[in-house]
Amino acid sequence: MTQQRPSIPAALERAVKEEAGYACAIPTCRMTPVEIAHIEPWSKVQQHTFDNLIALCPNHHTRYDVEKRIPRASVLNYKANLALLNGRYSTLERRLIEQAVDWPPNQEIPIHIGVRILVSRFLDDGLLVEADDLQYLITGFEGGIKTTELYRFTEKGREFIRRWKAAEPLTD
Ligand SMILES: [Zn+2]
Structure with missing residues (x-):
């Protein structure tokens, strides 16, 4: 069958x-x-x-x-x-790809929660994940306000970057 x-x-x-x-x-x-x-x-x-x-x-x-x-x-x-x-992909996502070519595999990437939407396609496509939800920067009053989350590229994301780096520039 x-x-x-x-x-x-x-x-x-x-x-x-x-x-x-x-x-x-x-x-x-x-x-x-x-x-x-x-x-x-x-x-x-x-x-x-x-x-x-x-x-x-x-x-x-x-x-x-x-x-x-x-x-x-x-x-x-x-x-x-x-x-x-x-x-x-957003400008932020494109910049991350350009920069990440030279980063070590588990490089943590701080991203302010206010611009999380700018990496949402990376998250949707499984290229990027939250590195550790417990780590965050604190601003403001006692108890703190979570303002920044840490992300890292997944294996799939690193493969994407590697392929992008290897690809010939394409023109249309
Ligand atoms: Zn064809």
Whole structure:
């Protein structure tokens, strides 16, 4: 018996296509129409998640998925560059990626709670986590007010940064 594969939710499919501007995510191609490809194959991940989906034209989808003529590392690079290019991530998130290239693996990153929303996409995508909820800076009166939380990049986040660093700059 094969596991029934659920269809990709319409909103997710739209988001993935929007990310690539409804054109093939390979920057030297940019053909339309596009299909939704799983970067890690469905048979392995058994779920549809934004970060594992990418818009490819039918030709590149076949070359990647069926013919295995495009390395997964390259598709990951295309995905990483799309995310940076298309405004999914905030300026703060982009700066963190640039800076974190040179950081040790468990570098703690203090972020004021007032701007937590600026790293919300990193949190949503599992690239960043709270390092330790018990540590915080105190200001104000007795008892203190929690103003700053510490975060660190996850393994997935560090891999994202490594790929971003390795990728050739893409132009559209
Ligand atoms: Zn293509």
